Amino acid sequence: MRTTITVNGEARSLDLDPRTTLLDTLREHLKLTGAKKGCDHGQCGACTVLVNGVRINSCLSLAVAHDGDEVVSIEGVGTVETLHPVQQAFLTHDAFQCGYCTPGQICSTLGMLDELAAGWPSQETAPGAAPVFNDAEIRERMSGNICRCSAYPQIVAAIKDAREAMA
Amino acid sequence: MSSVNDWAAPNPVTTNRSGIIGKPVDRYEGPLKVTGTAPYAYEVQPPSPPAYGVMVGASIAVGRIAAVDTAEAEAAPGVLTVWTHLNVPAQPARGTKAHPRSTQGSKPAFESDRVTYWGQPVALVVADTLENAVAASHLVRLTYEAETPDVDFRARLADAGQPLGEQDMEVGDFDGGFAASAVKLDETWVTPIQNHCQMEPCASVVWWEGDKCVAHTSIQMVKPAQHGLAETLGIDRDAVHLLTRYIGGGFGGKGQTYDDLTLAALAARALGRPVKVAFTRQQMMHGTIHRPATVMRVRLGAEKDGRLNAFSIMTWTHCHKEGSFTEHASNFARALYAAPNRLTGHRLIKLDLPHAGPMRAPGEASGTMSLECAMDELAEQLGLDPVELRIRNEPPVDPENGRPFSQRQLVRCLKEGAQLFGWDRRLPTPGLVRDGRWLVGMGMAAAIRGNFLLPAKCSFSVDADGVITVRQGMTDIGTGTYTVLAQIAAETLGVTLGEVRVEIGDSELPPAPGSGGQFGAASAGSAALAAGMNLRRAIAELATGDPNSPLYGDDPTLVTFQDGVVAIENKSETLATLIRRAAPAGLTIEGDSRPAADMREWSTQTYGSHYCEVGVDTVTGEVRVRRMLGVFAAGRILNYKTARSQLTGGMIWGVGSALTEGNVVDPRYGSLINQDLAQYLVPVQADIGELDAIMLDEVDDKANPMGVKGVGELGNSGAGAAVANAIYNACGVRVRDYPITPDKLLAGLIAKGL
Numbered sequence: 007m008r009t010t011i012t013v014n015g016e017a018r019s020l021d022l023d024p025r026t027t028l029l030d031t032l033r034e035h036l037k038l039t040g041a042k043k044g045c046d047h048g049q050c051g052a053c054t055v056l057v058n059g060v061r062i063n064s065c066l067s068l069a070v071a072h073d074g075d076e077v078v079s080i081e082g083v084g085t086v087e088t089l090h091p092v093q094q095a096f097l098t099h100d101a102f103q104c105g106y107c108t109p110g111q112i113c114s115t116l117g118m119l120d121e122l123a124a125g126w127p128s129q130e131t132a133p134g135a136a137p138v139f140n141d142a143e144i145r146e147r148m149s150g151n152i153c154r155c156s157a158y159p160q161i162v163a164a165i166k167d168a169r170e171a172m173a
Numbered sequence: 174m175s176s177v178n179d180w181a182a183p184n185p186v187t188t189n190r191s192g193i194i195g196k197p198v199d200r201y202e203g204p205l206k207v208t209g210t211a212p213y214a215y216e217v218q219p220p221s222p223p224a225y226g227v228m229v230g231a232s233i234a235v236g237r238i239a240a241v242d243t244a245e246a247e248a249a250p251g252v253l254t255v256w257t258h259l260n261v262p263a264q265p266a267r268g269t270k271a272h273p274r275s276t277q278g279s280k281p282a283f284e285s286d287r288v289t290y291w292g293q294p295v296a297l298v299v300a301d302t303l304e305n306a307v308a309a310s311h312l313v314r315l316t317y318e319a320e321t322p323d324v325d326f327r328a329r330l331a332d333a334g335q336p337l338g339e340q341d342m343e344v345g346d347f348d349g350g351f352a353a354s355a356v357k358l359d360e361t362w363v364t365p366i367q368n369h370c371q372m373e374p375c376a377s378v379v380w381w382e383g384d385k386c387v388a389h390t391s392i393q394m395v396k397p398a399q400h401g402l403a404e405t406l407g408i409d410r411d412a413v414h415l416l417t418r419y420i421g422g423g424f425g426g427k428g429q430t431y432d433d434l435t436l437a438a439l440a441a442r443a444l445g446r447p448v449k450v451a452f453t454r455q456q457m458m459h460g461t462i463h464r465p466a467t468v469m470r471v472r473l474g475a476e477k478d479g480r481l482n483a484f485s486i487m488t489w490t491h492c493h494k495e496g497s498f499t500e501h502a503s504n505f506a507r508a509l510y511a512a513p514n515r516l517t518g519h520r521l522i523k524l525d526l527p528h529a530g531p532m533r534a535p536g537e538a539s540g541t542m543s544l545e546c547a548m549d550e551l552a553e554q555l556g557l558d559p560v561e562l563r564i565r566n567e568p569p570v571d572p573e574n575g576r577p578f579s580q581r582q583l584v585r586c587l588k589e590g591a592q593l594f595g596w597d598r599r600l601p602t603p604g605l606v607r608d609g610r611w612l613v614g615m616g617m618a619a620a621i622r623g624n625f626l627l628p629a630k631c632s633f634s635v636d637a638d639g640v641i642t643v644r645q646g647m648t649d650i651g652t653g654t655y656t657v658l659a660q661i662a663a664e665t666l667g668v669t670l671g672e673v674r675v676e677i678g679d680s681e682l683p684p685a686p687g688s689g690g691q692f693g694a695a696s697a698g699s700a701a702l703a704a705g706m707n708l709r710r711a712i713a714e715l716a717t718g719d720p721n722s723p724l725y726g727d728d729p730t731l732v733t734f735q736d737g738v739v740a741i742e743n744k745s746e747t748l749a750t751l752i753r754r755a756a757p758a759g760l761t762i763e764g765d766s767r768p769a770a771d772m773r774e775w776s777t778q779t780y781g782s783h784y785c786e787v788g789v790d791t792v793t794g795e796v797r798v799r800r801m802l803g804v805f806a807a808g809r810i811l812n813y814k815t816a817r818s819q820l821t822g823g824m825i826w827g828v829g830s831a832l833t834e835g836n837v838v839d840p841r842y843g844s845l846i847n848q849d850l851a852q853y854l855v856p857v858q859a860d861i862g863e864l865d866a867i868m869l870d871e872v873d874d875k876a877n878p879m880g881v882k883g884v885g886e887l888g889n890s891g892a893g894a895a896v897a898n899a900i901y902n903a904c905g906v907r908v909r910d911y912p913i914t915p916d917k918l919l920a921g922l923i924a925k926g927l
Contacts, residue, residue, distance in 0.1 A: 025304040034303060039216035040209020042421070044372045045454040049850040052372055080209035093207040097199050100818045104651030105206030106213060106372040106421030149859040152850060154372050154422050155651050156825035157818060158861045 009073045013038065014082030024070045028062075029053045031069035032079055040080035040109040044152070051151030054110035054117070055079045061117025063150075080109035083116065092116060095168035096161070103155035111151045115165050118147045119172075139169065177769045180878040185665040185709075186702055187809075187872070187880060190735060193664045197814030201655035201675055202419070211419040215376035217389040219447030223378060224253055226440055226450035227306040228432065229296035229313050230460060231288040234322035234843025235494075235525040238286045238295060242314035246298055249312055251305030253444055256297045257315070258283040262439050264405050272410055277401030282432040282439070288317065289494060290527040291844040292459025294432040299440050299448060322525040322843030326466050326491050327363075333489050333520035336499040341487075341518030342507060344573060347472075350483030350514025354474025358551050362471065362543035363910045364502075365835030366845065367464040368457070369532055370855050373421020375461060376451035379437040384408070386442070388415045390434045393423040394687030395646040398430045399680040405435050406442070418678040420688075423650035425531035426461050428689050455848045462530030463836065463845075465490050465500050469543035474514075479557045479565040481512035486544055489520045492529040500529065502540035505890070508776055509544070509621050511568035525843050531689070533826060534886035537622050538893070542830065542911060545618035545894030549901065553601070559898070560587050560596065563619055571776035579775040579875035582806035583619060586782040586869065590617070590804035593867065594784035603905035604927070611788035612927070613799070614903025620781030620805065620891035624873075624882045625692040626768045629700035630683035633662065633708040634761040639737055639749030641666050642674040643704075647685035647697040649677060652885055653815030657694050658701050660811055661879075665705030666712075667734030668748065683763055691779070691883025694811060696766070699877045704764030709734060711762050712751070719755045722746060766878070775875045779887045781805035783824065783895035789903040791927050794915030796900055798828050800863040803892070808873040808882035820866035820888035827892020829856045831900075835912050 010019045013036060020035060029046075032038040032055070041064055044052030048066040055064045056078040064077075084090030089097065092115050102108040122137055130146040131137040144162050153161065186194050205211035212218075231238075243255040264281035265271065283295060296313045300306035323329070335341075351357065377390040386406060392398045392415075399415040406413070420427065433450040440448040452460055467490045474483035488502040503517040532538070552559040567584055570577050591597070599615040600606060606613040634642040643662045649655045659673045676682065683704075685697045713732035716724040716739050723744040724732060731741045738745050752759060785801045803824050810816045833854035836845040847853045866888060872880035893911070901907050906921030 023302060023304045025308070026302075030303055033216070037218060038209075039212060042213075042373070043215075043451075044374070044421075045850050047454065047849060047851070049454070050372065084208060086204040086208050086210065089204065089207065096207045097203045100200065100203075100814045102200075102203075102206055102651075103653075103815075103818055103822060104372065104420060104422040105202070105211060108206050109209035112207060145858045145861070149857040152372065152855060152857055154370050154424070154855055155818070156822040156856060156861070158825060158856070158858050159821055159864050160818060161858065 007070050009070050011072050012076045014078055022069050024068065026069050027065050028067045028069045028072055029064040032064065038079050038081050042106050042110060044107065051114060052107045052110040054114045054151060056113055056117055059120065061114050080113055083112060091171040092168040095164040095171065099160045099164040099167060101157050101160040101164035103157055107151060107153045111153065111161060114148060114151045119169060175770045177771055177875045181874055184702060184878055186661060189664060191664060193660050195810055195813060197812060198656065198660065198670060200653065200815065201659045213373055213419045213421050214389045214391040214417065215378060215449055215451050217378050219378055219380045221446060223447040223449045224299050224301060224444055225303040225306040226297050226299045226436055226448050227310040228294045228450065228456065229310050230292040230456055231295045233288055233317045233319040234291040234324060236288050236317050236319040238288065238315055239318045240316035246309040246312040249305065249309035251301040252309045253299045253301065254440065255313065256283060257295060258286055262443060265407050269404055271404060275400040275404055275410065277397035279404040280401050280430065280435060281405055282435040290459065290525060291842060292456060292527060294460060297436045299444065324524050324526050324838050324843040325840050326522065326524060329522045330468060330489050333522040336519055336521040337497060339519060341516060342573065343516045345514035347483055347485055347514045347516035351472055351474040354482045355477050356475045356554050358473040358547055358554065360471055360547060360909060362469045362546065364467045364539045364542055365911060366466050367532060367834050368836055368853055369424040369426030370850065370853060371422030371424060371426055374452040374454055374457050375427065375431050375433050377434040377437040378447060378449040379441045380447035381442055384412055386413045386438055388413060388434060388438060390415065390417055390430065391420050391427055392417045392430060393427045393648055393650055393689055395648060395678065395680050396684050401430055402434060402438060406438055413680065415680040416678055417648055420648060420650045423688055424533045425535065425689060428531060431461055454850060458836065458845050458848045459527045462528045464532035465492060465529035467500055467502050467539045469502055471543050471547040473547055473551050475551060475555060479555050479562045481510055481566050483514040484510060484512035485516040486540065487518055491522045491524045491526065493527065494523045494525055496528050498529045500539055501536040505537045505540050505621050506544050507573040508571050508778055510566040511572045515573065526838065534622055534889040537886065537890035538830065541618060541891040542893050545891050546897050549616065549898040559617055560591050563587055576774060576776045579777040580871055580873040581780060582869055582871060583780040586780055586804045586806055587619065590782040590784050590802060594802045596784060599902065603902050608788060610792055611790055612903040613786065613788050614899050615786050616895050616898025616902050617782060617784045618891040618894035618898060620783060620887055622691060622779050622887040622890045624777045624779055624876055625690050626877050627686040627692050627696040628767040629685040629696045630763055630765040631700040631704040632683050632761055632763045633704040634759055635708060635712065635748065635752055636759040637749065637753040637757050639668065639747060639752060640672050640674060641668055642676065643701055644676045644682045645685045645697060645701065646680055646682040647677040648688045650688045652688055652693055652819060653812055654693060654697060656815055657698055657811040661698050661701045662705055665702060666708065668737050672737065691885040691887065695877045695881050695883060698811065698879055698881060699766035700764055702878055703766045704762065707762045707764045708760065711760050712739060715755050716751050721754060722751060772875065777873065777876055779807040779882045781887055783892050785895040785899040787896060787899040787903055789900060791922055794919035794922060796832055796913065798862050798896060803866040803888060804869065805866060805884065805887055806869040806871045807884045807887055808871050808876055809880040810868050811881055813868065816868060816884050817866050819884045821864055823886060823888020824864060824866060824892040825856050825861055826889045828860065828896055830893035830911060831896035831913055833912050
């Protein structure tokens with residue numbers, strides 16, 4: 007099934023088996039292996055990418071449903087030579103160990119910061135109030151991204167640092 | 174190296190002239206990981222398009238495959254081959270070692286019609302695409318003759334026996350000492366099966382280059398994987414090139430290979446094209462090893478002043494019917510507290526459950542969950558502070574074997590932790606601190622984990638640009654191996670980190686033991702130091718023997734290495750200048766390290782303390798960890814940043830063990846009921862509050878030439894007990910059956926009228 011997806015700014019026209027997930031499309035067809043397969047069931051967040059600016063679990067989404075969409079994977083966030091402030095903050099704060107959940111954590115961070123800025127509430131947000139940027143909000147909003155190495159305190163520190171650097 | 178005395182001589186790591194050792198530098202491979210460009214096994218691009226293998230797991234725990242129908246699967250679109258025990262290529266019998274020095278024997282896949290655990294891989298479908306392979310895997314029809322699975326651990330405790338070749342350890346007269354003690358405690362704790370849940374499921378991509386098998390897989394130990402695969406394929410060991418450059422977590426679960434590797438290699442050979450095989454998340458739960466459940470009976474007999482008179486921890490645990498793994502949950506206690514009368518041991522029962530095996534801090538992780546809570550209970554009985562009780566039982570020498578401690582800063586860990594955490598604000602009587610509907614409490618526990626050193630080799634090269642390359646068949650499972658090897662190299666050769674390259678995870682590099690048992694940094698690092706010293710000597714001799722060098726004719730032992738310059742007093746040249754002129758092809762030299770013959774004359778452990786504050790919701794029974802602090806003493810720290818991450822990660826594992834983690838066995842099928850990350854609950858971001866780890870200054874010169882010890886497992890030891898003790902202090906409910914879930918806690922809260 008012919009599908010055109012803009013991936014990291016580049017239009018990619020693909021002839022896909024309709025059963026192919028967006029994650030497998032990135033990893034197996036486009037050789038963009040930054041997005042990880044940790045569970046293939048939307049339970050771990052390692053496959054998180056941004057679709058039209060919103061973070062999703064790419065393992066739960068069929069690629070053919072994204073015809074015309076804009077996808078940003080970790081490869082589109084920054085490079086080794088020019089790290090994005092979130093990537094730099096993760097490096098500085100050692101916000102990962104094995105690194106397998108990291109691309110998902112970073113993409114999720116980008117989506118989460120936009121959601122916060124747009125005023126989307128979370129479990130931690132006082133009813134009726136605008137969300138404030140604090141540790142509790144970060145922890146709540148980043149809980150869809152499991153890190154078995156458990157770099158959670160370092161991830162919170164990195165996100166706070168990155169937000170300041172991006173301001 | 175025959176004596177630890179040889180390690181006392183200063184070396185570049187212990188001297189640390191340029192200060193790179195210990196420095197909290199960023200991870201060497203970090204830029205690749207944060208950009209998603211570090212290729213993990215399944216992501217390595219093979220030389221030609223791969224085929225995709227998908228495994229099918231048995232849906233019985235024990236019995237045999239009575240009938241196989243693969244016709245529909247074979248006819249499905251894109252399918253290249255379907256294998257079961259009936260048609261899998263022949264492999265040498267299990268355990269075969271054609272080469273007598275292989276570190277692992279043959280591990281055949283689909284070896285017979287016999288099924289010995291639920292989820293055992295029993296069929297493989299290989300297709301041109303992953304989608305076709307997954308679809309066809311559902312069309313494999315297997316008919317089983319199932320037997321009743323023997324999986325009820327708790328019901329079989331009475332049948333457990335002494336693990337093969339083991340004896341109980343008794344010092345003094347435990348029964349007599351216990352009977353004569355003024356204050357007694359006799360309680361039993363239960364820990365469940367736990368799963369590693371590495372974020373990267375086990376995966377392999379394999380292709381053949383003529384007779385050579387190139388295998389990229391996710392594994393903690395390189396050599397046994399290479400040898401085992403060669404033995405399974407019936408080929409020479411050198412014909413397997415096994416690589417594992419980036420590993421998405423191991424925690425002990427990737428200390429051995431699984432059928433993904435075997436099947437990918439066999440299929441790649443049979444099909445003449447690269448083949449990729451990965452476990453699914455669900456398959457990981459059964460198809461790879463787990464930490465087995467334990468039942469631990471702890472008996473403590475104390476005098477009224479708190480001194481232990483009698484001490485015992487007995488552990489019952491289980492393993493696979495054909496296995497022998499024992500969760501040695503009693504062992505750690507042998508070196509922890511003084512008591513004249515002591516009894517420790519293990520009982521093992523073999524069940525039709527999947528294979529048990531090591532998981533982060535095997536022994537300690539489970540064992541501290543009982544003993545460190547028992548100490549908390551005893552302290553309450555005695556009216557003593559739990560910290561003080563531990564200090565009163567501090568042994569002057571190893572209480573079991575009388576050996577001196579190489580280093581032991583447990584008391585300092587306890588005291589500094591108490592002070593930094595604000596332990597003096599804890600109220601000893603439970604249930605007195607309220608915060609709305611939350612009851613708040615504090616708990617603590619001690620941490621201990623053994624220290625090991627294994628033989629290792631390493632090579633160091635210097636090129637004409639003065640760049641040092643470290644090569645070692647070592648692994649980095651997120652532990653920081655790349656980084657600390659780079660730091661050792663930089664300090665030893667007097668260059669910056671930017672002038673060091675590290676290549677690991679390759680069977681064709683000098684062998685190292687790999688990552689496990691928190692022996693990695695010490696073992697691999699000691700070999701790296703040895704190789705670095707050999708390269709220093711070679712470079713020094715090159716300089717002093719080269720008439721064109723300003724160092725010509727001088728004593729090579731006087732050459733110093735700093736800032737990329739080799740020098741003797743005021744005579745110097747840059748390393749790059751020297752190599753470019755005198756050895757333009759570069760120099761490569763190996764080094765190795767091994768344990769000292771007299772190491773065992775000391776009791777060498779790593780130590781720590783955990784302090785935790787929790788809130789217990791009296792309405793729902795929910796527990797929230799509010800803050801947690803660990804203080805650790807583990808020898809010289811090579812990198813304070815990566816070491817801290819290891820320790821905090823281990824502490825969070827303890828939180829999971831205390832509150833959420835556990836696989837529940839379905840006795841009808843012998844399966845684990847919770848088979849994915851939505852049901853097996855590892856801690857997530859919202860579960861963890863403020864949490865930090867602090868490392869004390871220490872050098873353990875009996876441990877290895879660098880004076881370092883491991884931290885990868887230490888953080889996990891005792892952490893769960895600190896959480897459990899905090900729960901008790903908060904609400905007065907003691908749950909001895911882990912994890913402490915709201916249902917168990919609520920029953921206690923209701924019983925107390927809370």
